[in-house]
Amino acid sequence: MSPHERREAIVTAALSVMLRKGIAATTVRDVAEQMGTSSGLIHHYFTSMDDLLALAFERAASQDLDATRNAMAADGDPVGRLTIFFATYARAEQDWAFQLWLDAWAEAARRPAVRATSERLNVAWQQLLVETIQAGRESGVMSCPDPDGAAWRILSLLDGLALQAVAHRVSIDRRDVISWSIANAETELSLPAGSLLALPVATSSAGASMGG
């Protein structure tokens, strides 16, 4: 295995463990065991465990964002894109992905590298919504006086609800997380009720290729 391949393999393995156990609980030995190699090998490629964890988190979060962004790009209609957004929003449906964000938000206060990555990616999510809202506004199908604020509110309600569902398991039903967020977005954008409801599909949602 070439050095480049090995580095990728290590990041992938670290990511796999992180998704299962969370950022803080991921150890060098876990990653080595996941790869089926020795723990010393990790330090041959990464100067410290922190570097590896930060890189793996960025990888995971970026892949999630890219998956949703690509899925949305397949639809030319802003309303259709927004429907896909909610349908493929992995954070809200896959606990391990959202737990990563919970860890990141908590760690942001004490690890500058994590904060920078977390903030940059959250803003990217929000911008994805802003672009879609502006497109919908230009085509006249959506009405929204403040796309930037609306995007933050839509995203924050989604995160706030998902937070309860993931952290506390029972407080809020998973289906309500999505349906309430959709209803909120429809109100924000003056869309008819039910506009953003996706037809149930058999295929798994985006982001499933990340392993775990």
Place this chain on the structure above:
Amino acid sequence: MSPHERREAIVTAALSVMLRKGIAATTVRDVAEQMGTSSGLIHHYFTSMDDLLALAFERAASQDLDATRNAMAADGDPVGRLTIFFATYARAEQDWAFQLWLDAWAEAARRPAVRATSERLNVAWQQLLVETIQAGRESGVMSCPDPDGAAWRILSLLDGLALQAVAHRVSIDRRDVISWSIANAETELSLPAGSLLALPVATSSAGASMGG
């Protein structure tokens, strides 16, 4: 120092360390050093470190809740109570208090005692809203088909927005966190725009006595 005083002192010391280093990074030795005593003493009063951390977190969070609840009780009008709710919501204004919640939500997955406390208190916050909404509905001033769900949505938007403000510092303006949450609540409860806006007051918000 009496057993009761000692227990209180330990909880206070644990809280002090937690606010400085986060829940996950708080150790028995840290708490002992904070008090100027030995680490063995902590285990003489608490069966496990997890219990102590959960209790210290509960102390901080409960004081916050009680402060808001008491402030709301001073007003007989449901709309007035809700106005006070947003005006005294300490989480959104005091970073150290909200950072504790960020830690708790992340740690909930790994510490059962923390999860139980976190969930119970979040539900208590939600119930505080439910009671107010139901009172407002009975008096005819509010209209809401689903008080339980509306309470979760109001609270989750508030938490989701505050999360961005606290974890990332710059993404969202602190004033927008409150004003957007208020506007959302007014929509949820069919209240006239501006109903929940509080007059600016000079006194500091509730919960400031907790130190840190």
Place this chain on the structure above:
DNA sequence: GCCACTGTTGGACACGCGCACAATAGCCTA
């Protein structure tokens, strides 16, 4: 076929953790 190089191994090291336990100190009662 030998050599050098490098990916890779597996264990040792120092440290920090929660926790337990025997010894000590200090106060309250008699």
Place this chain on the structure above:
DNA sequence: TAGGCTATTGTGCGCGTGTCCAACAGTGGC
């Protein structure tokens, strides 16, 4: 003043962590 009780100490155990390092193996160049 003597005795007993309990808060408090200090040490140490077992474990898990990140990091380091000497030894090994497999492969490509000479």
